[in-house]
Amino acid sequence: MGNNRQIRLAARPVGEIKPEDWSHVSVDVPRAGDGQFVGRTQLVSLDPAMRGWLDDRPSYLPPVGIDEVMRAGTLVEVVESRHPDYAVGDHVVGTFGVQEYAVSDGKGALKVDKPAATYLGALGMPGMTAYFGLLEVGALKEGETVVVSGAAGAVGSVVGQIAKVKGCRVIGIAGGPEKTALLTEELGFDVGIDYRADGPDGVRKAIRTAAPDGVDVYFDNVGGTILDAALANLAMHGRVVICGAISQYNADQPTPGPSNYLSLLVRRGRMEGFIVFDYAKRYPEAAAELAGWISEGRIVLKEHVVPGSIDDFPATLGMLFRGENVGKLVLDVR
Amino acid sequence: MGNNRQIRLAARPVGEIKPEDWSHVSVDVPRAGDGQFVGRTQLVSLDPAMRGWLDDRPSYLPPVGIDEVMRAGTLVEVVESRHPDYAVGDHVVGTFGVQEYAVSDGKGALKVDKPAATYLGALGMPGMTAYFGLLEVGALKEGETVVVSGAAGAVGSVVGQIAKVKGCRVIGIAGGPEKTALLTEELGFDVGIDYRADGPDGVRKAIRTAAPDGVDVYFDNVGGTILDAALANLAMHGRVVICGAISQYNADQPTPGPSNYLSLLVRRGRMEGFIVFDYAKRYPEAAAELAGWISEGRIVLKEHVVPGSIDDFPATLGMLFRGENVGKLVLDVR
Structure with missing residues (x-):
């Protein structure tokens, strides 16, 4: 050898x-x-x-x-x-x-x-992360409005598609026109928001337009200003799932936290973090359900x-x- | 007249x-x-x-x-x-x-x-806020470690004393030596931290010393750097109850959010806001229990x-x- x-x-x-x-x-x-x-x-x-x-x-x-x-x-x-x-x-x-x-x-x-x-x-760590984060931590209910950032990524693309399987309205945030188009044209999202084109203030407004009654579940992969924009649009009893903060991972100094966190108070909201490894015993259950949706063509x-x-x-x-x-x-x- | x-x-x-x-x-x-x-x-x-x-x-x-x-x-x-x-x-x-x-x-x-x-x-809005915030939103369990800010205030002083009734270790944060002494000498708190004397970094260290295994429930009345210090010391599956943010109420520009919010991810924590009015139907239940503790001398x-x-x-x-x-x-x- x-x-x-x-x-x-x-x-x-x-x-x-x-x-x-x-x-x-x-x-x-x-x-x-x-x-x-x-x-x-x-x-x-x-x-x-x-x-x-x-x-x-x-x-x-x-x-x-x-x-x-x-x-x-x-x-x-x-x-x-x-x-x-x-x-x-x-x-x-x-x-x-x-x-x-x-x-x-x-x-x-x-x-x-x-x-x-x-x-x-989809059947590995990203798929497990999407599944347990959205359904368990986010406690998603049928017909709710979901926003996911990093929506064209490994976790985000599965989050949005699971939410569609569950009969939800799904808004994805991604960077650039190509990724944003992918969300609505290939992955079945209802709305795609391009954070690069819109800027922080534009993202906040775009979420408001796409979800006038507020966001029931925000699945956060990025942190930073996009997390703040989502908090500003939280629905009553909305849930924020903290999955990651890729916008902050490479920062060499402490980055500012979400200044709109007091939305949690006004909207009686919840922000919760999780680590997918905690669900390891239930991976087979999630993998079986995901594999079914993939074979039915409901998850691309x-x-x-x-x-x-x-x-x-x-x-x-x-x-x-x-x-x-x-x-x-x-x-x-x- | x-x-x-x-x-x-x-x-x-x-x-x-x-x-x-x-x-x-x-x-x-x-x-x-x-x-x-x-x-x-x-x-x-x-x-x-x-x-x-x-x-x-x-x-x-x-x-x-x-x-x-x-x-x-x-x-x-x-x-x-x-x-x-x-x-x-x-x-x-x-x-x-x-x-x-x-x-x-x-x-x-x-x-x-x-x-x-x-x-x-204690039997009005502050008492109801302490009761439902700590026991319902914070889901306090016997023997846990609780930190409360604004601890000498109307809500905070009742939060700490309810936690003692429930057999918890209680750390209070207040401003100035007089208030801090009140916590341990009159209200039965285990530890009092003076944020004015200690500064943000000192508060973080003082919490670590007082709660080496981490904070199970942090009841936040103040926001700002003290919220950050508590997040830095969160125990696994810790809960942060957002009750208010008095440090920010008089600010005339957006204040920075809690930069340590990613502790929620690493520690699988939860941060949740609430409004006491949502519990109005259950006020009599809380008032009866609080009145009992007051008459027994367990809440001062x-x-x-x-x-x-x-x-x-x-x-x-x-x-x-x-x-x-x-x-x-x-x-x-x-």
């Missing part, structure tokens, strides 16, 4: 991630011990949460250590196995890291039927697959934070 | 309320029509919410109109009655406004047994009664926003 190429964290980024924050190294390909298998990476998932994993502060997962292989969800093909449940040729999804070969004891791993990006997207998958090698990981991650992807961003290293 | 002195809103205040924002006028004392009574004001309640009622923007109540009598909860003694349920000499609590005499059809009024400030405090009432006339209303309201009151602020015009 050849070398195992890895992307490791070389330095903690301050603000935007720079090329020097990564090291590209080659090590020996691992061998499977008793009860282990070795997988060759095929697809690497790129997720907004990755930025948070690089900061040395208390969070829901320990930060990636300096000189450690970068954490990532990947889809691998088993190339060697001494584990009874995994055979050579199997496809497995897990948090195997940004490297060409990974060794695993199968903990937290999931066998899938084919090497499809869907297993990292948007995947943005970039072909390349493991060494292209840093550049591909940059696309995510510049908003250059449409749908779930995946690096295909086959 | 003599003249009826009234305090009316002359102009919408920008930032701090100025004396010119009020007009002091004398009108005829009203007469009771059929099914009405006339009450002579004895006690006037002064509440932080009053600042919000002066602004012309959508809220849970319409703003006080220009040249309208200022809205206020008062306790009156009936001096004339053509209402079957009210007799001359009865004491009645209601939203009768800042004036010496008021006429009422009894809607929203409550007969009480004596002219006691308690009926505007702090009332700050200022003797004077109706014309002293503006100056007395100023005391509230400068934090010069300890406990429920009441103007006694008898």
Whole structure:
């Protein structure tokens, strides 16, 4: 077997991630011990949460250590196995890291039927995040009005489509005319708002026009001024689901909080954060329901697959934070 | 009968309320029509919410109109009655406004047994706010750790004492050594934090020291940097109850929101606003329980009664926003 190429964290980024924050190294390909298998990476998932994993502060997962292989969800093909449940040729999804070969004891791993990006997207962490965030944390009810930001992204595009399945009015916020058109023309959203064209004040007004009776559920992927615009339009007993804040992840100083948070008082609203891992026991239930909607054509998958090698990981991650992807961003290293 | 002195809103205040924002006028004392009574004001309640009622923007109540009598909860003694349920000499609590005499059809009024400030405090709107905010919105559980700001105020002092009745660890935040000492020496709080002495960073550290395992419920009366300090110390599944934001009420420009709101995500927390009027149907239930705790000596009432006339209303309201009151602020015009 050849070398195992890895992307490791070389330095903690301050603000935007720079090329020097990564090291590209080659090590020996691992061998499977008793009860282990070795997988060759095929697809690497790129997720907004990755930025948070690089900061040395208390969070829901320990930060990636300096000189450690970068954490990532990947889809691998088993190339060697001494584990009874995994055979050579199997496809497995897990948090195997940004490297060409990974060794695993199968903990937290999931066998899938084919090497499809869907297993990292609508049926992976983004799909689970959309499902539990909208239905459990947001407590969505039929006929309500939903606004989602980052609407053309991996999580947002599924949030909006689940809301449509549930008979809701859905307004998506995205950056640029192409993404905004995608929302209404391909994904079935009722309204698409382009935050780049409209600016913060324009977004507030556009939400008011699209949701004159207020927003029942706002699913926030971005934070910043868009969160404020949504708070200003909250309906009575509205819920704000805090899923992420990609607009703030690369900031190198504390960013201002939502100054309209007092809408929560006037509108008797709720703002709640969650971490999808807390729902891990219920993933199969969500995956079954999502798979059904996908096969019925009620949820369309948007995947943005970039072909390349493991060494292209840093550049591909940059696309995510510049908003250059449409749908779930995946690096295909086959 | 003599003249009826009234305090009316002359102009919408920008930032701090100025004396010119009020007009002091004398009108005829009203007469009771059929099914009405006339009450002579004895006690006037002064509440932080009053600042919000002066602004012309959508809220849970319409703003006080220009040249309208200022809205206020008062306790009156009936001096004339053509209402079957009210007799001359009865004491009645209601939203009768800042004036010496008021006429009422009894809607929203409550007969009480004596002219006691308690009926505007622990058994009035502040007590109801503390009760439902802490137990319903905050979903307080026995043995949890509670932090309350504005802790020496009308709402905060009752919040902390209810939490003690429920077997919780209670940390109060107040301004100045006198108020802070009151919390632990008279009201039974476990810890008192003086935000004036400590500053924003000091408050954050003091909460961490007092609540090393995090804050389960934070009851917020003040907003601003203290809300941020509490968010930074939120326990897993912690709840933030947004009751008010007195630090921001007199600001003449938008104030920054809580920049630590992403703690809600990492800690799976919830931030929720409420308006006590939504619980009006359940006031009797709360009043009965609170009255029981008061008679058992488990809740000590702090009332700050200022003797004077109706014309002293503006100056007395100023005391509230400068934090010069300890406990429920009441103007006694008898």
